[in-house]
Amino acid sequence: MLNEFVYCPRLFHLEWVQQQFATSDDVEEGLYLHRVVDRETGDLPDKSEAWDGRVARSVSLSSPRLGLATRLDLVEDGGDGTVVPVDYKKGHPNRDGRAWSSDRMQSLVQALLLREEGYAVERAEIWYAETRQRVHIAVDDAAMQEITDTVARAWRVASDPVAPPPLRDSPKCARCSLVGICLPDELEALKTPPRQRRPLKRLMAPVLEGRPVYVTLQGATVGVRSDRLEVRSSGELQASYRLIDVSQVCVFGNVTVSAQGVRALLSRDIPVLWFSYGGWFSGMAEGLPGKNVDLRIAQFRASEEQQLEIARRMISGKIRNSRTMLRRNARAELGRVGDQLKELAIQARQADSPQQLLGIEGTAARLYFASFPAMVGKGSRVDVSDFQENGRTRRPPKDPLNALLSFCYTLLVKDLTVTLSGIGFDPYYGMFHRPRFGRPALALDLAEEFRPLIAESVVLQVLNNGEVGPRDFRSRAGGCMLETSGRKAVLRAYERRLDQEITHPQFGYKASYRRVMDIQARVLGAVMLGELDEYTAMVTR
The missing domain is CATH 1.20.120.920 (CRISPR-associated endonuclease Cas1, C-terminal domain)
Known part of the structure; x- marks a missing residue:
């Protein structure tokens, strides 16, 4: 989350402190890219062992002393007794051909935690998928001091129950997955007298959630099979929906939702709502309560x-x-x-x-x-x-x-x-x-x-x-x-x-x-x- 802090302190607070998250096309593309390094293969050898060209993927490290944890996409042999953390990113470097500041900070965290484990790290690398190139990041004393100072500032922000104010007129907001939750322009507009407000550009992230499914067929059974919500009556399939297209399941009267179906729905944060036959809202089941x-x-x-x-x-x-x-x-x-x-x-x-x-x-x-x-x-x-x-x-x-x-x-x-x-x-x-x-x-x-x-x-x-x-x-x-x-x-x-x-x-x-x-x-x-x-x-x- 430290890369989010460098990108936008408010984004860091919303995601890490308040545990609010929303996906976007960029997020999904990044997850797809990471499929090649998310499978754990190889182990970090003992510090005294020679690497001999070894490669380790999806390596988890943490430091209670620093209050940091990370998952490294790739760790390679540096060839000179050092190791090189490699981070995968879907985008491209900045105009100068260098790593973006938030990406650089994430790589430095990985280097710092490898050093904490006793490994020698002199450089980190970021592989940008869009341009298919690696960007090198120097890991020296100045970089380590920078990361230490950034971690201290992030902890101060995290200890405050109130999120930092939104960025103002920032180009970062347009591509942020949490823009529809953060509402940067909306909050600023509401602080402005109505007659002085200007129409806002539509920054809000598209609402990717699905739509409610209403089940009114008496005696029907609702279940989940192969990532699809199925409605059956007397064993016959009446309707089927992809789970990614479902935001709620609303059942009226004598409709049964299977235990397996409830578990699958709640694991995806899809609430189940029960109504009487006449339409009286009786109650709901949802996953773990909001973390805010x-x-x-x-x-x-x-x-x-x-x-x-x-x-x-x-x-x-x-x-x-x-x-x-x-x-x-x-x-x-x-x-x-x-x-x-x-x-x-x-x-x-x-x-x-x-x-x-x-x-x-x-x-x-x-x-x-x-x-x-x-x-x-x-x-x-x-x-x-x-x-x-x-x-x-x-x-x-x-x-x-x-x-x-x-x-x-x-x-x-x-x-x-x-x-x-x-x-x-x-x-x-x-x-x-x-x-x-x-x-x-x-x-x-x-x-x-x-x-x-x-x-x-x-x-x-x-x-x-x-x-x-x-x-x-x-x-x-x-x-x-x-x-x-x-x-x-x-x-x-x-x-x-x-x-x-x-x-x-x-x-x-x-x-x-x-x-x-x-x-x-x-x-x-x-x-x-x-x-x-x-x-x-x-x-x-």
């Missing part, structure tokens, strides 16, 4: 005032997004509702207590949902007149519109729970929603500003486009629920919405709603860790 302990400590240590300020901004953002939804989609005159919502959004930013904020949010919700049927077109195949009488109802929802809203909210909270957990948050400890057994309070907090943008937009889409009809619902014991056909239609619409790209209102680049949710969670993390002074809600214009 410092973020969870900051989350738990947040003062009541800081929590209230973040909640104010989230609820104000939700109300503003709700008002925008009505203004864009209402097919009837709304009267003063728009002005009332605008005033309530302002009041939310000024709330003196969580109780007052809760009252403002409840008032805004009543106004909003009272006008919600006005956004449903006359061509809808589903009668929403009962919603006007019932209003917003839950557990159970009493009419089709309420059933759609509840199901879409469940999907939204499910995705935000996974996102927050992956970043390192505890999704069950919130800022606005109070902790309660089994309640993902922080996911519910972050969902507030996305309810109109994603969940409610999906509801309007499936109604106004005729994607669901009367036969997609079933009423029983005073409640209403989606049938299997209705759930499948909503799931398709929901995934389409997440993949839809918009121009980000804060940063000016194109991003899908799936990516925007990840960005918002990371912005919240930056606030918790003190990298940003205030939280900025996701509000469309």
Whole structure:
């Protein structure tokens, strides 16, 4: 990781201290290149033995005294009683034909640890695959002092729970695999007054993760075979997906996931999420929890005032997004509702207590949902007149519109729970929603500003486009629920919405709603860790 420290101290902190990692094309190409030296062959001979042209591959060394460990790609006989560590790199030397500073530092670490073991090392080499050439690096007293000083600085950075600030306008960021986690330009933009911000170039690394797999076939069995996720019913294969294309496995009702399948999925950090037959989010299984302990400590240590300020901004953002939804989609005159919502959004930013904020949010919700049927077109195949009488109802929802809203909210909270957990948050400890057994309070907090943008937009889409009809619902014991056909239609619409790209209102680049949710969670993390002074809600214009 010392080469990461030389390349960018923040990258070093994110990867080594916070244990955050993301792959990229460069990383994968490097792994492919290393296949020829990752297989352990040969041994380092005793220091007193002659090398006689020996070669050792994939050699691990460490020094408790220095606090360093490394794996050497190749160690060769120097021919004069010395040994030569050779490091493999996929790229090319710099313009002067020399090794890049970060690559040079990694080779010097290898030389230092070989010296610690008693071997004579006078030079190191780097083999650059792109130009197919070796670059020599002198290993002298000045180089050893340089590496010692660099190690000391790296330990000082590692001991600080707060990551160093991002690089500013650096060409390094564009090729960094962690640019989508670090958000260098985004954090800098949020520190700038809105009117002074310039649109950002799209630096974010592509989202390489796959897509969720939803299994609604009752009696089905989910397993993993030959790196593929398989869904079977009565022994017959119903569907098969490459594991690299899967981000989540969501099972509804009476669906079995094999023990071998769960183990294979968790080993790849693919969570398994269980829902009741009716769509209630029951729980999830994931691999080891996020390693970003410092973020969870900051989350738990947040003062009541800081929590209230973040909640104010989230609820104000939700109300503003709700008002925008009505203004864009209402097919009837709304009267003063728009002005009332605008005033309530302002009041939310000024709330003196969580109780007052809760009252403002409840008032805004009543106004909003009272006008919600006005956004449903006359061509809808589903009668929403009962919603006007019932209003917003839950557990159970009493009419089709309420059933759609509840199901879409469940999907939204499910995705935000996974996102927050992956970043390192505890999704069950919130800022606005109070902790309660089994309640993902922080996911519910972050969902507030996305309810109109994603969940409610999906509801309007499936109604106004005729994607669901009367036969997609079933009423029983005073409640209403989606049938299997209705759930499948909503799931398709929901995934389409997440993949839809918009121009980000804060940063000016194109991003899908799936990516925007990840960005918002990371912005919240930056606030918790003190990298940003205030939280900025996701509000469309």
